[in-house]
Amino acid sequence: MKINIIGGGPAGLYFALLMKRQQAAHEVTVWERNAPDDTFGWGVVFSDKTLAYLRDADEPTYQAITRAFATWDNVDVVHRGEKITIRGNKFSGIARIKLLNILQARCAELGVDLRFRVNVAAPERLAAECDLLVGADGVNSEVRARYSAHFQPELSVRHNRYIWYGTRQLFHGLTLTFHETQAGVFAAHSYKFDETTSTFIVECDEATWTRAGFEAQTDEETRRYLAAVFSADLHGHALLSNNSKWINFLLVKNRRWSYNNIVLLGDALHTAHFSIGSGTKLALEDSIALARCFAHEQTVLAALAEFERGRKPVIEEYQHAAYESLLWFEHARDFVHLAPLQFAYSLMTRSKKIDYENLKRRDPEFIKAYEAAISGARLALPPTDANPS
Ligand SMILES: Cc1cc2nc3c(=O)[nH]c(=O)nc-3n(C[C@H](O)[C@H](O)[C@H](O)COP(=O)(O)OP(=O)(O)OC[C@H]3O[C@@H](n4cnc5c(N)ncnc54)[C@H](O)[C@@H]3O)c2cc1C
Numbered sequence: 001m002k003i004n005i006i007g008g009g010p011a012g013l014y015f016a017l018l019m020k021r022q023q024a025a026h027e028v029t030v031w032e033r034n035a036p037d038d039t040f041g042w043g044v045v046f047s048d049k050t051l052a053y054l055r056d057a058d059e060p061t062y063q064a065i066t067r068a069f070a071t072w073d074n075v076d077v078v079h080r081g082e083k084i085t086i087r088g089n090k091f092s093g094i095a096r097i098k099l100l101n102i103l104q105a106r107c108a109e110l111g112v113d114l115r116f117r118v119n120v121a122a123p124e125r126l127a128a129e130c131d132l133l134v135g136a137d138g139v140n141s142e143v144r145a146r147y148s149a150h151f152q153p154e155l156s157v158r159h160n161r162y163i164w165y166g167t168r169q170l171f172h173g174l175t176l177t178f179h180e181t182q183a184g185v186f187a188a189h190s191y192k193f194d195e196t197t198s199t200f201i202v203e204c205d206e207a208t209w210t211r212a213g214f215e216a217q218t219d220e221e222t223r224r225y226l227a228a229v230f231s232a233d234l235h236g237h238a239l240l241s242n243n244s245k246w247i248n249f250l251l252v253k254n255r256r257w258s259y260n261n262i263v264l265l266g267d268a269l270h271t272a273h274f275s276i277g278s279g280t281k282l283a284l285e286d287s288i289a290l291a292r293c294f295a296h297e298q299t300v301l302a303a304l305a306e307f308e309r310g311r312k313p314v315i316e317e318y319q320h321a322a323y324e325s326l327l328w329f330e331h332a333r334d335f336v337h338l339a340p341l342q343f344a345y346s347l348m349t350r351s352k353k354i355d356y357e358n359l360k361r362r363d364p365e366f367i368k369a370y371e372a373a374i375s376g377a378r379l380a381l382p383p384t385d386a387n388p389s
Pocket of ligand 1: 006010031032033034043044045081118119120121136138143162163265266269275277279280281
């Protein structure tokens with residue numbers, strides 16, 4: 001089979017190597033507009049479950065990834081300067097560039113043809129000369145746009161603004177920090193992903209963004225402003241830019257996932273808000289699911305139909321949880337009146353995937369403290385008909 005893949009991100013590279021591993025005779029080419037060492041952003045995260053899938057799909061990639069990553073099991077919620085730790089949430093972080101380099105090396109080892117610094121402007125030409133064209137070209141996919149009449153994408157630009165930085169301050173565990181300022185509420189999502197660096201994503205609503213005056217600020221002024229907002233958390237460390245820009249999250253769904261011999265994969269196909277840390281995980285798991293369909297089905301069309309049939313419900317479930325989480329962050333200002341423990345509980349249960357029972361299993365101490373806090377709050381209320389003493 002001749003396979004062309006547009007996009008050498010996690011989805012494109014992993015699918016390429018899995019197909020080549022399945023059948024050495026496949027001719028697999030990845031077309032990537034960047035150089036191998038170009039990247040945006042900092043670190044990405046995986047859950048334990050994803051790592052188990054990676055191990056089953058390709059042991060050498062799994063071994064290389066697990067040698068390079070940082071792991072933790074705590075979520076820390078910082079509100080009103082108080083840190084609440086919730087255990088039992090196992091995650092691993094890795095630098096995005098490190099992950100890409102591991103996947104590139106494994107592709108090269110297996111004989112995938114990697115073509116860097118090629119911006120594909122006419123996907124139809126590549127589609128015509130192969131058995132399968134994969135649009136793994138990210139959130140602003142050209143392939144999706146070119147065939148939008150067939151894929152029927154639903155794109156929604158969300159309300160909050162966010163910006164992706166790094167910092168040398170090491171946050172051990174996923175740390176969600178909130179500060180209420182005169183301009184409004186700022187949230188930071190941060191986690192250490194190697195020995196020296198943490199990802200630090202800042203998010204705020206549009207009104208806060210406008211009041212803070214970011215529109216007129218340079219990159220350096222913005223970083224200084226945000227470093228001052230989070231000074232108690234950064235302990236004097238600067239925010240590091242990597243061509244960082246304020247953006248609005250783009251929620252992507254597609255009614256149809258393939259058209260003739262063309263299929264979308266990863267962020268081109270669907271996005272899930274970064275607050276549930278699933279973008280890279282879903283991209284890699286898409287690749288595993290699609291490669292499996294080619295192992296079982298006889299024709300390209302049958303494999304693509306099977307991919308959509310089996311994978312779509314899984315993606316819809318993640319997108320639903322991610323959407324609930326996104327809404328919580330869009331309305332963070334409505335929750336900041338809560339005391340730290342109640343605030344942390346609300347945050348942990350925001351996606352509705354984790355509930356009281358689940359949290360109790362993960363971290364009984366946290367639930368004990370939370371229950372003590374709410375019964376304490378009840379006792380402190382003046383007696384009324386609705387709240388008898
Ligand atoms: C702020 C933020 C934080 C995030 N945090 C996390 C996190 O903590 N954990 C996590 O798992 N995920 C995270 N993600 C998401 C993650 O980065 C993506 O979901 C993931 O990289 C998707 O992989 P992909 O291969 O589908 O797309 P991408 O990684 O976007 O790769 C697409 C590739 O296609 C190339 N390309 C595009 N168009 C063309 C063209 N015409 N010709 C040639 N090449 C082209 C691009 O250069 C790029 O290399 C985050 C994203 C953002 C924005």
